[in-house]
Amino acid sequence: MLRYIFFFITVFSGFSSQAQLNLSGKVVDEEFKDLPFVTVKISGIRNKVFYTQTDSLGTYQFKLQPGKYSVIFSAVNFKSLNRFVTITVDTIIKVQLQSDPATLADVQVTAKKGLIEKKIDRTVFNVENSISAMGTDALELLSKVPGVRVFNDQVSLAGKGGVNVMINDKLVPLSADELSDYLKSIPSVNISKIEVVTNPPAKFDAQGNNGLINIVLKKVNTEGFKGSVNAALTKASYFTGSVGGNLNYRKNKVTLYANFNIRKGSIVPLEQSAVFYPAQNWSIVNKDRNFRTVPSGQTGIDFQASKNTLLGLSYNGGLTDFHSEENIRTKVYNQSQGLDSMLNSDANAKIKSHYHSANFYLKQAFDSVGKQLTINGDWFTYRDDKNRFFNNTSYFQNGMEIPHSFAEYLSTSKQNIDLYTLKADVDLPYKSFKLFFGAKLSFIKNQSDLTFYESQNRTYVIDPKQSNLFHYKENTQALYVNFNKTIKKWDFQGGLRGEYTEIEGISVNERNKNDYLRLFPTIYVIYRANDKNTFSLNYGRRINRPPYRKLNPFRWYSNQYAYAEGNPFLQPSYNDNIEFSHTYNIFTTSLSFSKTSNGFNDVNFTDQATNIQASKPVNFITGYHYQLSHAIGFNVIKGWESTSQLDFFYNAAHSGIAQTLGNLNGLGAYFSSLNQLVFNSRKTILGEISLWYQFPTVEGLNQNKSQYNLDVGIKTLLLNKKMQLAVTATDVLKTNQYRFSSMINHIRQEYHNYYDSRQLRITFRYNFGNEKIKQQDRKLGNEEERRRSN
Structure with a gap:
């Protein structure tokens, strides 16, 4: 606190010299996007010349004596601009640079952005200048971003929990497993930057309590043909292979693009748990080898109908062919820790799923300074068909089978999701402020057909008590507005989003209807004290609607005593988030607070009388999260x-439920370090060492033990850097294991899970064609709903 007080005193008193005046301003491009690394040259009194560059927000600042000056703004691929000004008071000069097409084919940008940038509403990890962007995929690359965790292919923020993932400002339309498969199909060398948006502005959907992670893909600049092919071979317990490629072509008014990837292989997760009943202890070991074949692809066309009109149409789709072979062994111990009995269960599951989505896009410019209308129409459909066969056999302590204990079962589930959205946005940039507003309609239908069978005389017979047809509808209408203004050293941004939602769920002839209107305000303030010190403050309110799969009451049995099911009457939760941060040179410190209301999570309900373990999501949590973060990025020595x-x-x-502990709280800490090495002057032999450590902490009503991870890798570039070869090893010490405990109905439960994360990977990639082809920047309209197919 003393540190912040010192800086505020410095800002408001120490820099108020009467001898010098402020010259500051902002530089943007034709679309009113901030331009970093613009060179600003000032010449004037006594022929003195001063230089600076705009920062990540496109802003600059000088301290000058009163007088007449010439100010020149210049940047690669833009026309230079000269302004003459007389300084008698603090002065602000805002300029808009025009692109210079004549230089695009011949000039390359050589300025290097910092690895971490802090913007008014997000933190940016500039991947394209990072060694991590070679030899891996998007999902693994996310784990290298400071503060982002990837465990069991699930993405979260350290200490905060799950977070939604976007590609080029659109939420990925896939379930949890398919999302990970999709991210693994994106080579990390195609990624320009990763944006961590903990408090998204009003133009984004309010979905997602902990914010968003936006993966921005690279774009280049001239006409022509470009493509690449890639392949990877990964060895965990078993091998996984993948191949793919992409093609892009742009000529005159037409841009065509397509990509395809396929991955096939298997891993061996290992889940261990212990349940401590009053009279017995159950020790459960689940060893599962699962196989996946995952092809996916995308194709699209953009057409520049006129100077001010851009039309686009795209399609993407994919399927997953999954099957697993499970072996579940349960040992039951008595109070004196002697073996009482055993329960064995063998299972195999088959899942076939596919998705299709299409997007129509119209961008209509009203003038040359950025006023425009954007319309998105989206259709998305998802289908899955699940079948799980399993049996159970009980044994006495001496290993003899208990008579008549053998039983066989079959669980099936078919799910259909259809989603339609229409979205219209209007951008109105003016000289003194920016205004953005829009509207969105979304219509969702979800149908699940659930059936449970028991084998009798080699014939599967339906159990009507455990079979169900579930229908779910959700319609949401949203209006939103966003306002942005800069006043000298201050940046202000405020927004308001209103969402009216109607839902209806029908399960076993039970109807659940609800409708609600919610407002989601956002506020951002940034103060740039000088070229070294920046202060920011933001606030936002978010909603977390349940993923569709958590609304599905389908029961997924591990054995006759344990199953997981959804809850068709699960309600959304809400988050209020506030954050204050300070950046000094290469150091960033932030203090944040969030409150979760009506939070939901999976609870493993246990029954002492029957020994049944039923995992089900329920609304029961009111949570508070306080966090102090420190980040630093620097060059240790040359090449490091x-x-x-x-x-x-x-x-x-x-x-809020009696079965769990009433309260649970605790401290936690998380440390991560990404180290990148260059071994030769041509920068063609590269290395990396990545480490993170999660200290023991409390997450919801679970107590988590410590967990850490070490990755190493070496990469080389060949054939004028068109070919890339990489060898990487992840979880070298095999320490990325998830261990936690909880207390339900006064019954302690402990878990120790490992998901086959120690892997050795060899990656190959070859780029061909024109390296500077550009794809149009497009955003889909059904961002939130498609993500909730998770």
Whole structure:
């Protein structure tokens, strides 16, 4: 606190010299996007010349004596601009640079952005200048971003929990498993930057309590043909192989693009748990080898109908062919820890799913300074068909089979999701402020057909008590507005989003209807004290609607005593988030607070009388999260670049159901360090060492033990850097294991899970064609709903 007080005193008193005046401003391009790394040259009194560059927000600042000056703004691929000004008071000059097409084919940008940038509403990890962008995929690359965790292919923020993932400002339309498959199909060398948006502005859907992660793909600039092919071979317990490629072509008014990837292989997750009943202890070991074949592809066309009109049409789709072979062994111990009995269960599951989506896009410009209308129409459909066969056999302590204990079962589920959205946005940039507003309609239908069978005389017979047809409808209408203004050293941004939602769920002839109107305000303030010190403050309110799969009451049995099911009457939760941060040179410190209301999570309900373990999501949590974060990025020595982050947080959770602990709170910490090495002057032999450590902490009503991970890799570039070869090893020490405990109905439960994360990977990639082809920047309209197919 003393540090912040010192800086505020410095800002408001120490820099108020009467001898010098401020010259500051902002530089944007034709679309009113901030332009970093613009050179600003000032010449004037006594022929003195001063230079600076705009920062990540496109802003610059000088301290000058009163007088007449010439100010020149210049940047690669833009026309230079000269302004003459007389300084008698603090002065602001805002300029808009025009692109220079004549230089695009011949000039390459050589300025290098910092690895981490702090913007008014997000933190940016500039991947294209990072060694991590070679030899891996988008999902693994996310794990290298400071503060972002990837465990069991699920993405979260350290200390905060799950977060939604976007590609080029659109939420990915896939379930949890398919999302990971899709991210693994994106080579990380295609990624320009990763944006961590903990408090998204009003133009984004309000869905997602902990914000968004936006993966921005690279774009280049001239006409022609471009493509690439890639392949990878990964060895965990078993091998996984993948191949793919992409093609892009742009000529005159037409841009065509397509890509295809396929991955096939298997891993061996290992899940271990212990349940401590009053009279017995159950020890469960689930060893599962699962196989996946995942082809996916995308194609599209953009057409520049006129100077001010852009039309686009795209399609993407994919399927997953999954099957697993499970072996579940349960040992039951008595109070004196002697073996009482055993339960064995063998299972195999088959899942076939596919998705299709199409997008129509219209961008209509009203003038040359950025006023425009954008319309998106989207259709998305998802289908899956699940079948799980399993049997159970009980044994006495001496290993003899208990008579008549053998039983066989079959669980099936068919799910259909259809989604339609229409979205219209209007951008109105003016000289003194920017205004953005829009509207969105979304219509969702979800139908699940659930059936449970028991084998009798080699024939599967339906159990009507465990079969169900579930229908779900959700319609949402949204209006939103966003306002942005810069006043000298201050940036202000405010927004308001209103969403009216109607839902209806029907399960076993039980109808659940609800409708609600919610408002989601956002506020951002940034103060740039000088070229070294920046302060920011933001606030936002978010909603977290349940993923569709958590609304599906389908029961997925591990054995006759344990199953997981959805809850068709699950309600959304809400988050209020506030954050204050300070950046000094290469150091960034932030203090944040969030409150979760009506939070939901999976609870493993246990029954002492029957020993049944039923996992089900319910609304029961009121949570509070306090976090202090420190980040630093610097060059240790020549050829060694390091980025590190240290988070301290305090979680407190209060339960609204009697079966769990009433309260649970505790401290936690998270440390990560990404180190990139260059071994030769041509920068063609590269290395990387990545480490993170999660200290023991509290998450919801679970107590998590420590967990850490070490990755190493070496990469080389050949054939004028068109070919890339990489060898990487992940989880080298085999320490990325998830261990936690909880207390339900006064019964302690402990879990120890490992998801085959120690892997060795060899990656090959070859680029061909024109390296500077450009794809149009497009955003889909059904961002939130498609993500909730998770």
